Amino acid sequence: MTFYDDIYPFYPLQRTAFIFSGRLLTIILVFLVLAVSLLLILPGIRGKSRLFWMFRILTSLFIGVVIVALNFTSDWAEGRVTTNATYKSFSDAVVNVDIGLHVGLYGINVTLRGNPVVQLNETINYNEMFSWQDSIEKDYEEALERGLPNPILYIAEKFTMHSPCGLIFQYRFSGRYASATLWTAFCCWMLTNILFSMPVILYAGYMMLATAAFVFFSMASFSTAMNAPQCVFSLGSDSFVTAYSHSFWLALATGTVLTLVVLLNFLIPEKMKEAFSVGVDSDENDRYSYGNGYVNSVFVDGVIIYPMTSKFSAVSRWI
Template sequence: MTFYDGIYPFYPKQITPFIFSLDLLTCILVFLVLATTFIIVLPGIRGRARLFWMFRMILSLFIGVVIVAVNFTSDWAAANLKANTTYKSFSSEFVSAEVGLHVGLSGINVTLKGDPLEQLNETIDYNEVFRWTDVLDSDYTEALERGLPNPILYIAEKFTVNSPCGLYFQYRYSGLYASATMWTAFCCWLVANILFSLPVILYAGYMMVATGTFIFFSLASFATIHNIPACTFTIGTVSVQIQFSTSFWLSLATGVLCFLIGAVVVILDSLMPEKMREAFSMDADDLEEDFYLGEGYMNATFVDEVITPPPVTIVEMQGKDVRL
């Protein structure tokens, strides 16, 4: 029902984005399809190499999906608190709510959930995203026009370009460098997987070490914001304290895992190269278990002629020009 020209007599319900972005869900879906494909072809691998191949593929896909997915998550740093705060502008009414701030490499995510959910004849459940773009102030202006609750607008204002807190520049540029080095780590991971399928296991180990190193560089880039004096701001009477969150610690664990895998491969390949080639070769176990070369038979006369050629007689030598 509309008055005219598409103008509604009532404000439509605002649809807020889910905590997982579409890019993140797409990334996870792609890697799940790859994992399913490898599991389907698993019965075609014979011998003891089957279990080792499955473990190696699952572990490699886990590292790859973490490196890519953390570029789209919004929980590198987070702050959660419960407070009694004003709900709308030009109103003195307070609500009890849980306020969440989630910082990612590409923007921030602000949540507001009532405690209880129904207050002031409304359902208080918001989840708003503000991207690290040159038009972040435009997103903030749009949020003002939509009339979002005061806690969301207050936190979003702290991350605008003209805010005296300077959080926009701190988190945007640290996230930009962190994302760039994380994509570099992804490239190293791709090269390492290619080298693992070739008889150059040592260099594959080097690339895994490089993958872990670039992940550490990404974490160091994002962590530099904590070396700057924090901008303190409060909601109600509770101060907002931003701490490292899930994606940061998951990236740290993945970096340590890559570094350990690379170091172990380099050390073992230096100590026992033949064993390492046998372990990473898909045909080693097949030749050992599934194939058997039985006894062969050859004409004995042919063998004698090849091994012991007939002697040259003196009559034959007289007709030839023999030079000593």
């Protein structure tokens, strides 16, 4: 790479998948390894407890990976449109493109794909990440220096500090509180798994309810930005606004499942104890009878021997 008038002829691409990023893949792989490691002990569990234990482990790990992954997804809200728009600055060239905006808790992804992909002798297929965790202004300045297409720059400018829409203040603070409550829900989830290993699942049910509550709190925090006056993104002859997307509905489903488990614990506690393998060992032990014990009379002169049963031990009394 050489210089031409102190300007790089090529710029590094800042492309990030808006659904499966490297962080998400790492989280999923960690939980998959943990799930496989726990399932390896299934052959050592006898009876129907094996199925209950497997269902409990898989459900718990699914909830855990969802809570962690929701912090790093970029599709809590999204909007998209297909339109004819100018492609570059200082040019009247118009291209037909699909434009998408994907909002997460730490930033946004802007996607731009041509119809067809190759137009004006260029491949129009962009996926750019703008993060407000540090400063979105720096990312926007770098996008200007790289000469990104006009639709991407237009959407990114709406999230800068000087934009009259004020989107950066809405989404940055709501995303910050939503992320904090999700991490709190993850801590409650870990305490729930610890308490489930104890004989009484009442306290585990309380922590599960707390987990569901913090998941709902994260949704409520993010909803504050969505309930504010919506900024309209006008591109070409069309426009769009953002709406709730996959991550938001996945958080709702996770919180609903946690709440449902807690309700079932109050409605059918005995069935839930059996499902979570609480009290199973004591029930199985009651099925076995040890019968009467035998004691050699040679060694017990002067001692009265009472028969031994499964519930009473031998009692001896000196005469």
